[in-house]
Amino acid sequence: MNSQSILMAKITYLSGNSESDLDTEMTSYVADNPVLAKEIQFVESFWQQPSEIVLEQPSEELDQRFYQMLDQAKVAQKSLSTADKKKQSLNVLHWLTNVLAPKPFTQFASLALVFAIGFNMNNHQIPSNNQSLDGLQKQVESLSSLVALSMINNGSTSERLTGVSYSLQTNEQNEQLNLALMKLLNNDRSSAVRLSVIDALSARTSVKAFEAELLDSIDKQIHPVVQIGLIKLLVNKGSNTSLSKLKVKSANNQLSIEAREFIDQLLAQRYI
Amino acid sequence: MKKLFVLVLISFAFVASPLKAKNYSVNLTNAAEHASIDIIVRNGSVSVVGYDGDTVEISSDITAAKTYGNHSSVKQFTLDDADVEIKELNNSVKIISLSVNYVVNLVIKVPQQSDLEIWVEKGGGILISNVQGQLGMSAGTGAIKATDISGPIVAETQAKNIHVDFAALHQNKPSYLVSHSGNIEIDISAKVKSNVEIDTLKGEIFSGNEDEFKKQSKSNNSMENEYGLLVLPFNGGGQKLSIHTYSGDVYIRNKLTK
Numbered sequence: 001m002n003s004q005s006i007l008m009a010k011i012t013y014l015s016g017n018s019e020s021d022l023d024t025e026m027t028s029y030v031a032d033n034p035v036l037a038k039e040i041q042f043v044e045s046f047w048q049q050p051s052e053i054v055l056e057q058p059s060e061e062l063d064q065r066f067y068q069m070l071d072q073a074k075v076a077q078k079s080l081s082t083a084d085k086k087k088q089s090l091n092v093l094h095w096l097t098n099v100l101a102p103k104p105f106t107q108f109a110s111l112a113l114v115f116a117i118g119f120n121m122n123n124h125q126i127p128s129n130n131q132s133l134d135g136l137q138k139q140v141e142s143l144s145s146l147v148a149l150s151m152i153n154n155g156s157t158s159e160r161l162t163g164v165s166y167s168l169q170t171n172e173q174n175e176q177l178n179l180a181l182m183k184l185l186n187n188d189r190s191s192a193v194r195l196s197v198i199d200a201l202s203a204r205t206s207v208k209a210f211e212a213e214l215l216d217s218i219d220k221q222i223h224p225v226v227q228i229g230l231i232k233l234l235v236n237k238g239s240n241t242s243l244s245k246l247k248v249k250s251a252n253n254q255l256s257i258e259a260r261e262f263i264d265q266l267l268a269q270r271y272i
Numbered sequence: 273m274k275k276l277f278v279l280v281l282i283s284f285a286f287v288a289s290p291l292k293a294k295n296y297s298v299n300l301t302n303a304a305e306h307a308s309i310d311i312i313v314r315n316g317s318v319s320v321v322g323y324d325g326d327t328v329e330i331s332s333d334i335t336a337a338k339t340y341g342n343h344s345s346v347k348q349f350t351l352d353d354a355d356v357e358i359k360e361l362n363n364s365v366k367i368i369s370l371s372v373n374y375v376v377n378l379v380i381k382v383p384q385q386s387d388l389e390i391w392v393e394k395g396g397g398i399l400i401s402n403v404q405g406q407l408g409m410s411a412g413t414g415a416i417k418a419t420d421i422s423g424p425i426v427a428e429t430q431a432k433n434i435h436v437d438f439a440a441l442h443q444n445k446p447s448y449l450v451s452h453s454g455n456i457e458i459d460i461s462a463k464v465k466s467n468v469e470i471d472t473l474k475g476e477i478f479s480g481n482e483d484e485f486k487k488q489s490k491s492n493n494s495m496e497n498e499y500g501l502l503v504l505p506f507n508g509g510g511q512k513l514s515i516h517t518y519s520g521d522v523y524i525r526n527k528l529t530k
Contacts, residue, residue: 156308156389157408157426162445165512189391190410192426192448195516199501225452225518228473236496258518262473271495 003036004150004159010040039146138171145170145177152180157190164196172204182213191223198229207237214238215245224258231262235271243272292354298328300363306385306405309365316369316376317396317414322384322403328365329381332356337375397432406445415454423447423513429454433520437527441466446512456515457523465510470502474519479504480526 006026012018022030030037144166151163164184167177185197201207207214214230221227234242249255250263266272300307303326311318315337334354354374359366369376375395382388387405390398397414400407400421407425409416415432418425424445427434430452437459441447449456455475460466462481469488470477477485481504488501504524515522 156387156406158387158406158424158445161426161448162424165446190408190426191428192450192514192516195450196446196448196514199514223452225450225516228518229471232495232499236493258473266495269495269498 002154003033003039004154006030006036007039007043007147007150010043014043039150042146043143141169141171141174145174149177149180152177152184157193160184160188160190160193161196164193164200167200168203178210182210182217186217186220191226194221194223194226195229198226198233202233202236204237207233208239211238211242215242215249218246218249218259219254224256227256227259228262231259231266235266247272292332292334294332294356296330296332296356296358298330298358298360298365300326300328300360300365300383302363303327305363306387307363307365307383308387309367309380309382309389311367311378311380311388311390313369313376313378313391313395314393315372315374315395316378316392317398318390318392319377319379319399319401320388320390320403321379321381321401322386323381324384325381326383328360328383328386330356330358330367331379332369333377333379334371335375335377337373397429404439425449433457435459438464440464441511441513443511446514448514448516450516451520452517453519454517455521455523456517457525458513458515459525459527460506460513462506462526464506465508466506466513467509467511468504468506468513468515468524470504470515470522472515472517472520472522473499475517475521477502477522477524479524481506481524 006022006029009018009022009026013021030040148163148166148170151159151166154160154163164181167181170177172178181197181200185194188194188197201210201214211234214234218227218230221230231246234246246263247267250260253260255263263272307328309320309328311320334356340348354371354376355369356376356378357366357368367378367380369378377396382403384403385405386403388400388403388407388409390400390407390409392398392409392411392414394413397411398409398416398418400409400416400418402420404422407418407421407423407427409426410428411432413430413432416427416429416434416436418427418435419437420439421436422438422440423442425436425447427436427448428450431454432451433454433456434449434451435457436449438461441460441464443465449458458468470485479485483504483506485502485504487497488503
């Protein structure tokens with residue numbers, strides 16, 4: 001029994017996939033572990049949110065207003081046509097103009113105008129819906145961060161790998177999670193977990209906040225594949241300063257033979 | 273001449289015959305729950321087979337790792353403990369051998385759903401069969417062979433091969449196989465849904481799947497395109513199975529479905 005298994009048991013219960021809540025042993029474990037208790041409390045509060053987001057519905061008068069405006073547009077169009085007919089009788093030139101006038105375009109333009117007004121009236125409530133969705137998304141991100149952190153701190157290699165994978169669904173600015181990822185990158189006993197951290201960082205839009213740490217991390221890696229993974233990440237997303245420092249490391253034989261060869265290859269291909 | 277013959281016999285006996293061959297049976301605290309088994313062997317090999325039982329059965333076979341000079345008339349004082357340490361607490365079983373001067377070969381039967389963490393530093397590697405729990409393993413200088421498993425699996429070798437024969441692929445957790453210069457070979461059913469992602473710098477890729485590999489990168493960065501991941505979606509894609517080598521080749525074989 002560990003924090004992760006208790007958290008998962010709680011989530012399973014809250015999501016209705018299990019009929020039994022935490023047993024006595026788990027409850028006493030939670031009582032002795034304030035951090036876990038806080039996580040459980042968060043998970044409970046998350047699940048106690050309304051199960052469905054109440055979206056503000058369009059006004060019931062929407063249809064009525066729409067058809068009212070449509071009628072008004074038709075009336076206006078008819079009066080325009082009548083006026084045209086009167087003018088048509090006045091001279092042949094006007095008659096020809098009327099015959100050649102693009103009536104379908106006029107009708108289409110009127111309808112498009114009515115549609116645009118109706119659409120705008122109906123959609124003025126969207127910002128509040130977006131706010132609800134943003135809030136929900138933040139809560140989901142926060143929950144994903146908790147699950148990711150809990151798994152990353154687990155003893156099993158597979159759980160740590162899964163935790164890194166979960167981190168892809170979280171807010172990139174989460175400092176606690178970023179710290180945990182860097183710790184894994186530098187200290188995890190499994191190269192697979194270290195490589196998965198590099199994969200996760202590669203999926204981010206920027207690694208600017210980590211550049212110095214990633215450069216330092218290269219020196220801490222025993223396995224050439226991890227060194228090469230870090231070099232690829234820095235060449236793809238790093239600054240010119242980092243690339244210069246990489247070249248210095250390579251020139252000073254601070255890297256494995258394989259990593260140095262890779263840098264030479266990138267230099268020859270003018271990627272650096 | 274006779275003395276020499278006796279000496280040779282004694283030396284041979286130290287090298288070839290087991291110093292200790294012991295069997296252990298470990299009862300789990302809660303046999304209804306699945307077990308987590310951590311195995312650490314500094315010098316030797318580990319073979320694990322899943323079975324229907326609810327105890328962990330361990331057979332150890334210990335032999336000297338090196339031949340000694342003439343020590344017929346002197347007593348041996350060793351600081352290297354060849355014993356295997358075994359502990360169980362709340363279904364968590366630890367099996368540890370830290371000996372360097374002795375080769376410790378373990379054959380272990382575990383309940384089929386057990387989670388395994390195996391760490392072998394050097395020696396004969398790791399064999400796994402018919403275990404359906406989570407697998408994390410590093411074989412150091414040895415090879416890894418896992419058959420009839422469903423993962424998730426995380427496996428790592430240095431220069432020896434990794435061969436995984438998947439019975440199925442766990443769909444909730446990713447798997448990752450890494451080798452520096454060893455080949456990585458997987459046998460996987462063509463019906464399994466998966467995204468096989470391959471990253472190899474100098475290795476070749478051989479696939480029995482008709483689908484084409486695609487570059488994962490969609491950016492205009494030509495370096496990322498050239499050295500980026502190759503992705504092969506099996507049956508429209510599914511859980512991630514990552515394969516990473518430096519110079520080892522990669523073989524993906526479609527299993528004939530029963």
